Amino acid sequence: MAATGTSADRTKRADAVRNIEAIIDAATRTLAVNPDASVNEIARAADVGRVTLYxxxxxxxTLIREVVDRAIAQTDEALARLDFDGDPRDALGxxxxxxxxxxxxxxxxxxxxxxxxPAEQMRRAxxxxxxxxxxxxxxxxxTGRFRDDVPIDWQISLIQAIVHGASSAAHRGEITADVAPVLVRDAVLAAIST
Structure with missing residues (x-):
């Protein structure tokens, strides 16, 4: 004798999983362009209602926390695959x-x-x-490839500012996303190299 509701429960769970993924994907896309995007805008982009989102x-x-957690995980995964061997300038590039x-x-x-x-959670990100x-x-x-006459924390802050500044400039249309990686690399290496 089959348990009642098993197929319906699985369908409901599958729908819920699809909705959660659609909401997170839509929130990621929407917030990446507009940090002030409303729940209504995110729900519309996910093709779900506000009630479903909530x-x-x-x-x-809570949704933003989930988006940030996934972004951090995806970033860590992607960066972990990079080759950091060889010349430090090339690896940093x-x-x-x-x-x-x-x-x-x-x-x-x-x-x-x-x-x-909280600021602490942002720092950890x-x-x-x-x-x-x-x-x-x-x-x-x-190895003498990078300047050591300034604090290393300052160099890290400078790098973060250049990367985030380029992202903002690309979103404003001041530079294209195609040329930005080269501009970022060249600006940073010019600032920190000996």
Missing amino acids: GHFDSRA RLLEATWHLTHRFGAIVVAASQVL HDGPAARVRRLLERGRT
Whole structure:
């Protein structure tokens, strides 16, 4: 004898999973362009109603936290696949170009997150990428490829500012997404190289 409701429960769960994924994907796309996007705009982009969205995420802040968590995980996964061997300048160039693509993809999510997440959580979101940059800067300083006459934390802050600034400039149409990775790489390397 089959259990009643099993097929319906599985269908309902599958629909819920699809809705959650659609909402997160839509929130990622929408917030990347407009950090002030409303729940209504996100629900419309996900092709679900507000009630459905709130059935899965109790607030806009909860949804943004989920978007940020996924963005961090995807960023870490993508950057972990990069080759950091060889000349530190070349390795940093590869890291900067990859970081640009990820930053541009997630765009203004950083702005949306900063509006709802505590500063400590925002800092932790940058810890993984910053640690990779720090290791390359330290290696480049040791080999004489990068300047060591300024604090390394300043160099990391400068790199973050250039990457985020390029993303904002691309969203405003001042530069194209195609040329931005090269501009980011060249600007950073010019600023930190010996």
